[in-house]
Amino acid sequence: MKVLSEPARVRGFRFAGVSAGLKTAAGAKDLGLIAAENQVSAAGVFTTNRVKAAPVVIASERVSRGRLQAVVVNSGSANCFTGKPGLRLALNSCAAVAAELGCDGAGVAPCSTGVIGHLYDFEKYRDGVRRAAGALSEDGLEEFARAIMTTDTRPKTASATLRLGGREIAIAGAAKGSGMLSPHMATMLAFIVTDAAVTPAQLRAALKGASASSFNAITVDGDMSTNDTVLAMASGAAENRALGERERSLFAEAMGAVASSLARQLVYDGEGATKLVAIRVRGARTRADAERIARRIANSPLVKTAFFGCDPNVGRIIAAAGASGAALDPERLELKVGGVKIASRGMLVVGALQAAQERMREREFAVELDLKLGSGEAALLTSDLSFDYVKINAEYTT
Amino acid sequence: MKVLSEPARVRGFRFAGVSAGLKTAAGAKDLGLIAAENQVSAAGVFTTNRVKAAPVVIASERVSRGRLQAVVVNSGSANCFTGKPGLRLALNSCAAVAAELGCDGAGVAPCSTGVIGHLYDFEKYRDGVRRAAGALSEDGLEEFARAIMTTDTRPKTASATLRLGGREIAIAGAAKGSGMLSPHMATMLAFIVTDAAVTPAQLRAALKGASASSFNAITVDGDMSTNDTVLAMASGAAENRALGERERSLFAEAMGAVASSLARQLVYDGEGATKLVAIRVRGARTRADAERIARRIANSPLVKTAFFGCDPNVGRIIAAAGASGAALDPERLELKVGGVKIASRGMLVVGALQAAQERMREREFAVELDLKLGSGEAALLTSDLSFDYVKINAEYTT
Incomplete structure (x- = not known):
């Protein structure tokens, strides 16, 4: 298996990213389109926030049938907290795509990201869809990735190729994130396509596993958005034979690799982030305990400002x-930062702090906490909390 | 009842605050002492963090007997994560106080706040205790309040006087906080003394109620410290008659007023805080739901940076x-900021944002969310997340 943090060509899909004028910045790309040649296997994972944006309501309902032909994504407006007019807008947006592609409107899933509480201009949107449909290209994933950005500073793509079911198959994805990343994929959108021939159920199983160890294992600020969506589509153009159990697990692994690469890029480009920190907890009494501790550390503003300050x-x-509430004995635990043991058996390790501080000056390092109580483990990726996080979020407005 | 955000004289107690050289800054006060004339009724509330500092372990054990004669508090070192040497240090510190006061060491409760993982210099501490014992004064509460400060920018005191059980009684308190304030009183120390004659059980009940609606209803950054302590002592010098049920509730109310004044000062002086924001949730399905929502809003970095940006x-x-997980219907809720209704029935209120923005320029305002689902209510005080929060916490070091 070959994994890259750039797109690969995936047979059976075309992509586009254009400027529809939905963002304030003139000329910024803000409308992305993914189109298959007909309805293909599809699966999705959505926000668990009790407030769901209109496109999330519609996309989750449509993908539950296991088939989609196209995905249309706009940035600049989240179409959330927009009541019935928002639902109508999302439905009309799908219909506009269906009209351009000559397909069934129910096969189109909508996604939106951006400011909450505002409707986007439908005339501009429809013009954008027309231009996006005209620009569709097998090599357009990077442009698509650019169109879905909000406060992201760079487009995020990844791909994996592997031999499966007698054929060379490809998986490629694009994602946007930046602010509001957390516990369950907050204001994060990710799209993964593959030419593998898999059933909707197989795709769903692979996507679920891939999300758990990637998009759900990152956190920038502990918030969970109203619009989080991960969608996967499989065209079957690779014409591989039906996958056996082992091959299904290889397929899931490859999808996990693409998702993990995207997730890592999301944290790396988190709002104002200057550090990429892996939080690894082991030796907890249970896996749930390990996860609670990892999340608490990863989301603590005091810890994150300390990361920023090295x-x-x-x-x-x-x-x-x-403070996590998980079982913990300070007299037993061991803590390493940047590979340097700085605490052990309830005490600081004398003289180790300076070495740890040196390691923290690097862009990436790990915090490893071993509780020595059991076999529970969990890992999370997080970022630091910098001046720029405050700047970006105090100035990005309603 | 008269409530002031300044000390009142409380018969039966003397206070001191001196510089023992435990803080880096030369001449900064860092050792505070409260002494009664003999063992008096006492009660305490302590951190629920699984990692408890040595003084917390000892103070909580001692106060559980319901009697204390003195409290000694140092800033500059938290004496936490210091293993057995830390416990010995805390015990020796109490013994030093007992020797100066000529009392039983078991009647002294120790508290520490400051950097974690380091022992303070016992020689300096003992010298400080000697000077503090010599400086004890009935008017020393303000100096005591100054000695317990860490990143606080000003000392915090409050008092209440009322007629009770046939006598004029006084309640006065001092607190320190600033960083790491939250869910359950993180790195917050508060001390409340009264001349009322009450039993340890009555004092405990009053303190518990007072803490729930004050120290446990504030949050600056969602973290919970290893050293949080609230201690109350009642000298009985007012010689009031035994309190009946109604009088006990008046007493608890007065103690609550002192605690609330201190809590409010803590948030007002939160690290880098430029805003004091009351989060009020009503109409939730249950009280627990209201509390979850209020905490989630109050601790969201995205919400807090928006407060900073008005x-x-x-x-x-x-x-x-x-994201709180509490029951919520976006189509029904109503949201006010600074008294201006900005969202209602699943939509923004057109034209209201500018008026709300004006109100947010003030130092204090309220966020009121009515879910219209039930009768659950909760209120919290919080601050904003500013550049200075990041600056203070990236630079304050181990």
Whole structure:
């Protein structure tokens, strides 16, 4: 299996990204389209926020049938908290795509990201759809990735290729994130396509596993958005034979690799992020305990500002772990930052802090906490909390 | 009842605050002492963090007997994550106080706040205790309040006086907080003394109620510290008659007023805080739901940066509420910021945002969310998330 953080060609899909004038910045791309040649296997994972944007309501209902032909995504407006007019707008948006592609409107899934509480201009949107349909290309995934960006500073794509069911198959994806990334994929959109011939149920199983270890294992600020969506589509153009159990697991693994690459890029480009920090907890009494501790550490503003300041702050990390409610014995735990053991058996390791501080000056490092109580493990990727996080979020407005 | 955000004289107690050289800044006060004339009724509330500092372990054990004679508090070191040497240090510190006061060491409760993982210098501490014992004064509460500060920018005191059980009684308190304030009183220390004659059980009940509606209803950054302590002592010097049921409730109310004044000062002086925001949730299905929503809103970095930017960001507030997991119907809720209705029945209120933005320029305002689902209510005080929060916490070091 070959995994790249760039697109690969996936037979049976075409992509486009154009400027429809929905964003304030003139000329910025803000409308993306993915189209298959006909209805293909599809699966989705959506936000668990109780407030769901209109496109989430519609896309989740449509993908539940297991078939889609196209996905249309706009940035600039989340079409959330927009009541019935928002639902109508999302339905009309799908109909506009169906009219251009000459397909059934029910085979189109809508996604939106951007400011909450505002409707986008449908005339502009429809013009954009027309231009996007005209620009569709097998090589358009990068342009698509660009069109779905909000405060992202760069487009995010990834791909994997592997031999499966007697054929060379490809999986490629694009994602946007940046702010509001967390516990369950907050304001994160990701789209994964493959030419593998798989059933909707197989695609759903692979996507679920891939999301759990990637998009649901990253956090930038602990918030969960109203619009989070991950969609997968499989064209079957690779014409592989039906996958056996082992091949299904290889397929899921490849999809996981694409999702993980995208997730990593999301954290790397988190709002104002200057650090990419892997939080690894082991030795917890249970897996759930490990996860609670990892999330608490990863989301603590005090820990994250210490990351920004390259400060191996044992106190804040241990205090966050202790605040999680999970079982923990300070007299037993061991803590490493950047590979340097800085706490052990209830005490700081004398003289280790300076070495840890050096390691924290790098762009990426790990925080490893071993509780020595059991076999529960969890890992999360997170970022630091910088001046720019505050700047971006104090100025990005309603 | 008269409530002031300044000290009142409380018969039967003397206070001191001196510089023992435990803080880096030369001459900064860092050792505070409260002494009664003999063992008096005492009660305490402590951190629920699984990692508890050595002084917390000892103070909670001692106060559980319901009697204390003195409280000694140092800033500059939290004496947490210091293993057995930390416990010995805390015990020796109490013994030093007992020697100076000529009392039983078991009647002294220790508290520490500051950097985690380091022991303070015991020689300096003992010298400080000697000077503090010599400086004890009935008017020393303000100096005591100054000695317990860490990143606080000003000392925090409050008092209440009322007629009870045939006598004029006084309640006074001091607190420190600033960073790491939350869900359950993170790195917050508060001390409340009264001359009322009450039993340990009555004092405990009053303190518990007072803490729930004050120290446990504020949040600056969602973190919970290893050292949080609230201690109350009652000298009985007012010689009031035993309190009946109605009088006990008046007493609890007065203690609640002192605690609330201190709590409010803590948020007002939260690290880098430029806003004091009351989050009020009503109409939730249950009280627990209301509390979950209020905490989620109050702790959301995206909401807090919007407060800093004076941005009436409906989307972030609603998304945080929706992410709490509590029951919520976006089509029914109503949201006011600064008294201006900005969202209603699933939509923004057209033209209201500018008025709300004006109100948010003030130092204090309220966010009121009515879910219209039931009768659950909760209120929290919080602050914004500013550049200075990041600056203070990226630079304050291990």
